[in-house]
Amino acid sequence: MKKFIAEIDIMPIREILDPQGKAVTLGLNNLGLNEVAEARVGKHITLQLEAESEDKAKEKVETACQKLLANLIMEKYSYEILAVE
């Protein structure tokens, strides 16, 4: 079994309002950062996992995203898998 790290981003889809992102945009504008046009806020998840190969690790991360981590109605996910050592 090899060790992998998965870096997963889960973001609200474009079509959906993101009130947290709106709040961040306003907060940054109030700080004087008026050049920030839009902010969107989602989750970042780091998983340490073991698998026989990178393909198997990818399969597991897909399962994790689809069954637990992302709400596919409102969110989309993307990830990167890195081999450790």
Next chain:
Amino acid sequence: MKKFIAEIDIMPIREILDPQGKAVTLGLNNLGLNEVAEARVGKHITLQLEAESEDKAKEKVETACQKLLANLIMEKYSYEILAVE
């Protein structure tokens, strides 16, 4: 002014317990993904901003992270800046 996108990750530092990450680990184990050893959960923020140059954009993102987005006592941040077009 050029357009940039900043992809920011904000994660709880190693030394701090991450109960949300623990819950994710347990949830994945219950789903049959026993090979997941550790999960940590943080935020992912995408900013669209304008700046004269990539260096200026970086400065603005640093300010945003330090003054609003990250709690530097409990979190660390990292980011990537991409020029648009």
